[in-house]
Amino acid sequence: MPKQHISATPADGLEEYLLNLTRRRFFGSVASTLGAGIGGLALSQLLGEHLGGSAAAGPILGADGVPAAFAPGPHFAPKAKRVIYMHMEGAPSQLDLYDYKPELTKRYNEDLPDSVRNGQRITGMTSGQARFPVAPTKFRFDRFENNEDGLWLSEVLPHTGGIAKEMCMINSMHTQAINHEPGITFFQTGTEQPGRPSFGSWMSYGLGSMNANLPAFVVMITQGVGNMQALSARFWGSGFLPSEHQGCRLRSGRDPVLYLRDPDGVSREDRRRMLDLVGELNEEEFRESLDPEVKARIAQHEMAYRMQMSVPDLTDFSDEDAATLEMYGPDVHKPGSFAANCLLARRLAERDVRFIQLYMRGWDQHGNLPGELGAQAKAVDQAQAALVKDLKRRGLLDDTLVLWAGEFGRTVYSQGQLARDNYGRDHHPRCFSIWAAGGGIKPGITYGKTDEYSYNIVENPVEVHDLHATLLHLLGVDHKKLVYRAQGRDYRLTDVKGELVRGIMA
Numbered sequence: 001m002p003k004q005h006i007s008a009t010p011a012d013g014l015e016e017y018l019l020n021l022t023r024r025r026f027f028g029s030v031a032s033t034l035g036a037g038i039g040g041l042a043l044s045q046l047l048g049e050h051l052g053g054s055a056a057a058g059p060i061l062g063a064d065g066v067p068a069a070f071a072p073g074p075h076f077a078p079k080a081k082r083v084i085y086m087h088m089e090g091a092p093s094q095l096d097l098y099d100y101k102p103e104l105t106k107r108y109n110e111d112l113p114d115s116v117r118n119g120q121r122i123t124g125m126t127s128g129q130a131r132f133p134v135a136p137t138k139f140r141f142d143r144f145e146n147n148e149d150g151l152w153l154s155e156v157l158p159h160t161g162g163i164a165k166e167m168c169m170i171n172s173m174h175t176q177a178i179n180h181e182p183g184i185t186f187f188q189t190g191t192e193q194p195g196r197p198s199f200g201s202w203m204s205y206g207l208g209s210m211n212a213n214l215p216a217f218v219v220m221i222t223q224g225v226g227n228m229q230a231l232s233a234r235f236w237g238s239g240f241l242p243s244e245h246q247g248c249r250l251r252s253g254r255d256p257v258l259y260l261r262d263p264d265g266v267s268r269e270d271r272r273r274m275l276d277l278v279g280e281l282n283e284e285e286f287r288e289s290l291d292p293e294v295k296a297r298i299a300q301h302e303m304a305y306r307m308q309m310s311v312p313d314l315t316d317f318s319d320e321d322a323a324t325l326e327m328y329g330p331d332v333h334k335p336g337s338f339a340a341n342c343l344l345a346r347r348l349a350e351r352d353v354r355f356i357q358l359y360m361r362g363w364d365q366h367g368n369l370p371g372e373l374g375a376q377a378k379a380v381d382q383a384q385a386a387l388v389k390d391l392k393r394r395g396l397l398d399d400t401l402v403l404w405a406g407e408f409g410r411t412v413y414s415q416g417q418l419a420r421d422n423y424g425r426d427h428h429p430r431c432f433s434i435w436a437a438g439g440g441i442k443p444g445i446t447y448g449k450t451d452e453y454s455y456n457i458v459e460n461p462v463e464v465h466d467l468h469a470t471l472l473h474l475l476g477v478d479h480k481k482l483v484y485r486a487q488g489r490d491y492r493l494t495d496v497k498g499e500l501v502r503g504i505m506a
Contacts, residue, residue: 085355099433112132194234199355204244207354207477218353221341325343370421431457447504
């Protein structure tokens with residue numbers, strides 16, 4: 001059963017608590033008679049009794065809040081088993097990377113026509129500007145062969161051009177959010193409101209784990225160049241889902257996972273005895289309270305114990321051949337770099353981790369865009385191309401869904417003073433570019449189209465809920481059925497929206 005929340009009214013809260021406690025004791029006593037409690041079933045799933053392609057899903061709830069079933073596996077045959085999601089925090093400029101608008105060179109320093117902006121809201125950072133001068137990109141674009149008529153990419157992404165045949169470029173993405181915090185929150189959780197479960201948590205809850213020795217949801221962060229937006233741990237939090245579904249952050253340095261290493265003088269046998277004793281105490285607590293979070297705590301302790309062996313093996317690149325390391329670039333030897341994290345992502349994928357999240361900070365170029373964006377692109381270009389190539393040559397790309405996205409795009413007009421070789425761009429949620437590859441995505445296509453200013457969408461718009469619904473579909477999940485009841489209502493990643501984008505599915 002999902003954890004119930006006490007209402008705001010004290011009297012109602014006490015009544016709900018007593019009712020909830022009665023329910024828990026009822027199910028606990030019935031299950032004890034049958035020989036296994038509901039909590040025990042959930043724990044056995046977490047500890048690997050149902051791991052693999054038919055991993056048991058979490059409870060899908062009906063309108064009355066009662067689990068409809070503990071149905072094993074996805075709702076239908078999936079195209080993908082796992083996700084690698086590269087989030088470019090700060091919002092990369094589509095005009096300088098992906099959305100080629102050569103005619104803008106003729107409109108340099110012209111005011112953006114009112115008919116294009118059409119009264120759309122802008123941020124306080126540029127609302128006081130007297131003019132909105134058009135700023136064409138200073139970068140040359142090259143055409144790379146794909147499966148259709150060629151993919152245009154900025155000169156700062158030469159290695160990415162090498163995977164053009166695998167990429168599905170979406171130039172018609174749009175969002176509701178215009179500031180970073182709500183924008184990232186929306187992309188990660190399906191709402192601008194903080195506190196909801198992240199995409200990775202929904203996957204862990206809905207599809208379960210495929211590896212008994214690693215978490216289902218792993219997060220890695222790379223520091224970029226220039227302006228850094230804050231990264232909140234709630235971006236990979238489980239919200240109201242059980243806590244075992246939250247993301248586990250891998251860090252660079254001596255301890256990839258905090259508090260995982262035993263203190264000096266503590267042997268592995270000592271740790272095992274301690275966990276057994278703590279487990280017995282937690283079992284006693286569960287018999288008293290029937291709180292499923294106690295079972296989650298036991299499972300997390302056991303996972304941490306197994307990770308003491310699996311994480312050092314994961315982060316040790318000594319078994320990688322020289323050609324592979326060279327493919328990812330020289331930064332692969334620097335822990336925490338985007339290259340090192342991309343290689344870790346591939347190693348996690350081959351160990352069947354469900355959801356792998358990579359954050360690259362520093363894409364917030366309100367000024368000095370050419371210099372900062374060029375450095376950012378150099379840091380990710382070779383590594384992201386190597387990741388896709390590496391997955392493909394190992395037979396993993398077919399069932400691994402790779403996503404590259406920011407939280408919104410950038411304006412065609414310059415923020416602040418405009419010069420030929422230097423300009424900045426403000427936030428722009430109306431249209432921006434993302435790309436995907438593998439895992440049931442149609443390769444070698446460009447989907448959607450913007451106007452001549454890359455300001456408004458003119459063909460095949462894709463909204464965040466649509467993207468989430470489509471990705472879940474490729475993972476074998478009906479987004480309308482992946483539901484969890486909390487605080488008196490049913491929630492899902494796509495809330496009450498989301499249409500499948502069939503044009504990007506193979």
